Amino acid sequence: MLAPLEERIEALAYPLEQEVLIDASAVTALDTSGAWLLHRTALALQKRGRRVRIEGLRPEFEALLRLIESRTVALGAPAPPTPSMLVRLGLNSWEGLRGAYGLLSFLGEATVALARSIPDPRRIRWRAIAYNLQTAGFEALPICGLLSFLLGIVIAYQGAQQLQRFGANLYIADLVGLSMVRELSPLITAIIVAGRSGSAYAAQIGTMKVTEEVDALRTIGVGPLDLLVLPKVAALVIALPLLTVYTDIMGVLGGMIMARAQLQVSFTTFLNRLQEAVSLTSYAIGIGKAPVFAVIIALVGCYQGFRVTGSAESVGRQTTVSVVQSIFLVILSDALFSIAFSWLKL
C-alpha cells in the first residue's frame, strides 16, 4: 500500500551529491497515485537544486509517469485564509440583516401576488389549497389533539395542588380554561404546525430549487409564488384557527378529566364555571391569533425554501432555519399581542 511508502520516502536521507539517481528497476506495480508519489519526490529534490534521474522503470510505467508529468498542475495552492472573529461577526450580522430584509420583501412579493390573484379567481389554485388543507390541517388533528389534551392534564394537575390548599377547587375551570383557550392552545398548535408543515414547505421548495423545478415553473409561465406559496398560506390561514378550536376543546377536556380525578369537580360544575370564566373576548383573542401565526409559519417556511442554493446540505440547513425562525417569530408575535391587549385592556 501507498501509505507506508509515503512515510518511508519522507524518512529517507538523501545523499549530498548534486545528482540523485532513483533506481526504479524493482518497481513491479505502479498506479497513478504511486506515479505521483515518485514524481513529487523528484520535484521536491529538484526544488532543492538537485538533478534527478529516474532509471530502470518499465516502459509502461515510464509512460504513466510521463502522463502524470504532462497533466500535473502547480501544487501547494494555499487554502484561503480563515477570516478573523471580527470579520466573521460582521459577515454574520450582515447575513442576518439581509435575511430579515429578504423575508420582508418576500412578504411584499407574496402580498402583490395575492392582490393580483384576487380579482381573477381562476388564478387561485383551489386543488393545491385543498391538498394543503388536508396535509397541514386534517392530518395534524391526531398529534395536535393528543398534545393539547396532555397539556390540559398537566396544567390541571399542577393547578390542583395549589387550589386545593385554598379550597378554591372550582377555580380550576378558570385556570385551565383561560390559559388554554387564550394562550397555550394557539401557541402549541402553531409550534406543532411549524415543525410539521413549515419544515415540509422549506424542504419541498428547497428540493425543487436544487432540481431546477422552480426555474421550470417560471419558464412555463407559472409564478412560483402563485403555485407554491399562496395555496400554502391560504390553506394554513384556514386550517390553523380550526385546529386551534379543536385543541381548545381537547385541552379543556384534559383539564376537566384531571379536575374530576383530583379535585372532585364534576363535569357539569366545571362546564358551568367555564362559561363564566372564559369570556367570548378571550376565546376570540385565542382564535384570532391563529391566522397571524399561520401567515408567519407558511411564509417563513416558503422563504427559507427559496433561499436554498445548490446542495443537499443547504436543503437541510434552510429547513432547520425555517423551523427555528418560525417558532421564534410565533412566540415573539404572541408576546407582542399580549402587550397590545393589555394596553387595550382586553
Add this chain to the structure above:
Amino acid sequence: MTEAVLEVRDLNTRFGRAVVHAGVSFTVRRGEVFALAGASGCGKTTLLREMIVLQAPVSGSIRIFGQEVTGLGDEEALALRRRWGVMFERGALFSALTVTENVAMVLEEHTGLSAQLRTEVAAVKIALTGLPPDAGQNYPSELSGGMRKRAALARALALDPELLFLDEPTAGLDPLSAGGIDELVRQLRDALGLTIMMVTHDLDLLWRTADRVAVLGDGHILGIGTMPELAKSEHPLVHEYFYGPRGRAAREQAWNRR
C-alpha cells in the same frame, strides 16, 4: 489479454411481470473497452446496477474478477468495490463537498495517506480527467454538465480501479465535450490499462472508443462484436439502430476519421 474480468451468464431480471432481461450472457476481457448499447429503457442501466451490486437479478450469475457478485451484501462487496470505480449518469457528486473533497474523501476512507498527499493525489486525478486546476475548489452545482461528468470520472478513478463502470458518459453533453470524453476514455485505457464497461446509446462514442459492443433489446443480447461486425448484422432491431439517420451519420464520420 484474454483473461475475463467480468462474466455475465444467463441473467434474468423481472420487475413484477415486466421482463427486463431474459438470459443475457457476455464476457468482458481485461483491457477491453466494452459497451452495452440499446434503446432507452431496454435495461442497460439496470444491468449495470446489477453488476455493481446495487440491485439483484432474479436468477443468473455475474462474476467479476472471478468472484460471484449476485446476492453479495455491502460488507462482502466492499473488497470488490475498492477494485472498481463507478461513474453515474448524473455524476452523483456529493453536493456539499468541493470537487477536490469529493475525490479526496474516497482516498480518506480507503487509504492511510496523509491529508497533504490526499489533496495532491486528488488534484492529479482531476488533472487526468482534463479539468482545469482551479475547478477543484468549486462545488458541483457551480460546474457545467461536462465538467461535472469529468469530476465524477475523477472520483471514480480515485482508488486507481482495474475496472471502470461508466453510465452514459456522454449523455447530455455538447459534441465538443462528448468528443473530449471519447478521447479521455481511450487515453485512460491506454495509459492505465483499465478495463472499461460502459453503458451508452451514443453512437459516436461507440464508434470511437468501444472495442466490442453488445446490443441489448427485448431482454436479449441482439448482437455482440466489434462495431463493423455489428453494422453488418441482419437483426432488424440492430440494423435499425445502426442504419437510422443518426446511426449512418456517426458511421460515416467514424470511417472518415480512420
